[in-house]
Amino acid sequence: MNNLLLNILIISLITNTFIGIYGIVFKPNIIKKIISLTIFNDSICVLIILHGYLGPESIVPIHNLPFYAGNREYLLNYSVDLLPQAIVLTAIVIGLAFTVFLSITALRIYEVSDSLNLHYLLKSEIVETVEPEVKVMEE
Amino acid sequence: MDVKRIITGITILVIIVIVSVSYTLNYGTPLLPMTAGERSLRRLYIIKSYDPENDLYTSFIPAIVNSIVWDFRALDTYFETIVFFTALISALAIYHEYLIEAKWDREKLSPIPMSISKLILPMAFGISIAIVIKSIVSPGGGFQGGALAALSIYVIIYVHSSSYLISKLSHNLLLLIRSIAILCISFLAILPLLNIIIGGCYGYLFQMYNKPECGFGALLNIYGGNVSLVPLIYNVFEYLAIFSGFTLLLLIIIIGGYRERIS
Numbered sequence: 001m002n003n004l005l006l007n008i009l010i011i012s013l014i015t016n017t018f019i020g021i022y023g024i025v026f027k028p029n030i031i032k033k034i035i036s037l038t039i040f041n042d043s044i045c046v047l048i049i050l051h052g053y054l055g056p057e058s059i060v061p062i063h064n065l066p067f068y069a070g071n072r073e074y075l076l077n078y079s080v081d082l083l084p085q086a087i088v089l090t091a092i093v094i095g096l097a098f099t100v101f102l103s104i105t106a107l108r109i110y111e112v113s114d115s116l117n118l119h120y121l122l123k124s125e126i127v128e129t130v131e132p133e134v135k136v137m138e139e
Numbered sequence: 140m141d142v143k144r145i146i147t148g149i150t151i152l153v154i155i156v157i158v159s160v161s162y163t164l165n166y167g168t169p170l171l172p173m174t175a176g177e178r179s180l181r182r183l184y185i186i187k188s189y190d191p192e193n194d195l196y197t198s199f200i201p202a203i204v205n206s207i208v209w210d211f212r213a214l215d216t217y218f219e220t221i222v223f224f225t226a227l228i229s230a231l232a233i234y235h236e237y238l239i240e241a242k243w244d245r246e247k248l249s250p251i252p253m254s255i256s257k258l259i260l261p262m263a264f265g266i267s268i269a270i271v272i273k274s275i276v277s278p279g280g281g282f283q284g285g286a287l288a289a290l291s292i293y294v295i296i297y298v299h300s301s302s303y304l305i306s307k308l309s310h311n312l313l314l315l316i317r318s319i320a321i322l323c324i325s326f327l328a329i330l331p332l333l334n335i336i337i338g339g340c341y342g343y344l345f346q347m348y349n350k351p352e353c354g355f356g357a358l359l360n361i362y363g364g365n366v367s368l369v370p371l372i373y374n375v376f377e378y379l380a381i382f383s384g385f386t387l388l389l390l391i392i393i394i395g396g397y398r399e400r401i402s
Contacts, residue, residue: 066364089282104233
């Protein structure tokens with residue numbers, strides 16, 4: 001049962017990742033692109049953390065004080081892998097900085113051009129097909 | 140529906156199925172692709188993070204993730220903080236005037252959420268500070284605590300108003316806190332190296348531990364053993380940096396949103 005649930009979790013995370021990629025590539029709205037990027041980033045982070053999981057008996061990677069040798073042996077046998085956690089911590093902060101920068105840029109773009117639709121902004125041929133969506137966003 | 144869109148959707152679905160099935164077959168079915176003993180880096184971190192029997196190669200930090208963040212990969216964490224700082228600076232460079240014009244605002248909420256916020260906010264701030272202080276011996280750290288404190292600030296902005304917050308906590312003060320915190324982290328990182336010049340003994344970048352031939356350190360004797368205060372010191376400054384940075388960004392985005400709606 002535990003294996004099945006983990007499999008479902010892994011598959012849903014991979015699906016989330018591809019949903020994020022789809023949003024980044026195909027959605028013309030900048031805010032939707034940023035949301036997709038966040039979904040993509042978070043899914044990858046959880047997937048990396050999941051690699052550190054070592055079974056249902058895993059424990060938190062903290063040395064109990066007062067320290068004794070048996071304490072360390074217990075950690076070596078049962079503690080989760082802590083490197084993915086440390087790496088993901090960095091990834092979260094970088095992702096956040098990136099999101100902040102993109103949000104601010106999007107706000108500025110909206111101020112200047114009154115639209116967040118990339119097709120509209122680039123004045124491409126697809127403007128006609130996405131024009132109704134632009135109106136909704138402007139409202 | 141557009142044929143092109145249907146083909147794209149089906150292609151993505153097929154990719155998801157292929158990747159998921161292959162991933163599950165490779166890693167999912169055994170579910171534990173590697174046993175605990177095979178991960179040598181994990182073993183190294185567990186042993187070296189807190190090993191009082193071996194003074195030279197240990198960081199004296201029981202919370203192993205914190206020892207990785209502020210010792211083994213401290214430079215990485217430092218530059219990560221700088222990246223966030225740069226993102227903040229870019230935001231402020233564009234929207235500095237929003238913080239000066241406090242007229243773009245809305246009315247307060249009713250007394251009920253205001254009373255509830257008075258109960259919740261001290262608890263939230265208390266927990267955020269506890270997360271930072273206990274980071275030596277429990278999970279947590281400056282970023283987590285700072286993010287929680289900044290979210291409490293969001294409650295203040297939502298319940299009272301952004302101009303109320305600016306009147307209590309000016310953006311110049313927040314910028315000052317932010318800059319001082321970043322400078323303190325930078326200074327503390329090179330402080331052990333200054334010890335080489337002044338004391339004439341060994342020093343290690345980002346580390347303040349009592350090592351052989353180096354009497355310069357911040358160790359505390361608790362629970363019958365020496366515990367390093369390094370993560371606590373760094374986490375306090377990171378807490379201040381993240382808290383002030385987040386608060387400034389929230390103010391910019393919220394005031395910007397009101398401004399757009401009003402205009």
